[in-house]
Amino acid sequence: MSSDLRTRRGKSASSPISSPRADALDRLIHERLRLGIVSALAVNSVHARKLEEAEYITCTKSFEGRMPKTEYKLTPVGRRALERYLDHMEALIRATRER
Numbered sequence: 001m002s003s004d005l006r007t008r009r010g011k012s013a014s015s016p017i018s019s020p021r022a023d024a025l026d027r028l029i030h031e032r033l034r035l036g037i038v039s040a041l042a043v044n045s046v047h048a049r050k051l052e053e054a055e056y057i058t059c060t061k062s063f064e065g066r067m068p069k070t071e072y073k074l075t076p077v078g079r080r081a082l083e084r085y086l087d088h089m090e091a092l093i094r095a096t097r098e099r
């Protein structure tokens with residue numbers, strides 16, 4: 001990934017992923033169901049609550065008529081975390097393919 005793209009994604013150009021390590025992945029997003037929530041904004045209350053506590057998503061509950069409505073949105077913090085996670089996964093894949 002080029003430095004200018006890394007900077008546009010909210011990361012400094014001085015923080016490239018030079019030697020990717022699986023143990024350095026963002027575990028909050030890496031959890032399979034949480035990754036699904038962040039990626040597709042699907043809902044599972046326990047995992048959604050963890051993402052909300054980390055300020056990766058917001059949750060708004062309301063009613064439409066008599067039907068409850070819950071809306072989840074990815075926050076800027078969550079977007080940056082997801083982008084960092086994807087960058088890291090791409091680096092791990094590239095490193096694995098180069099072996």
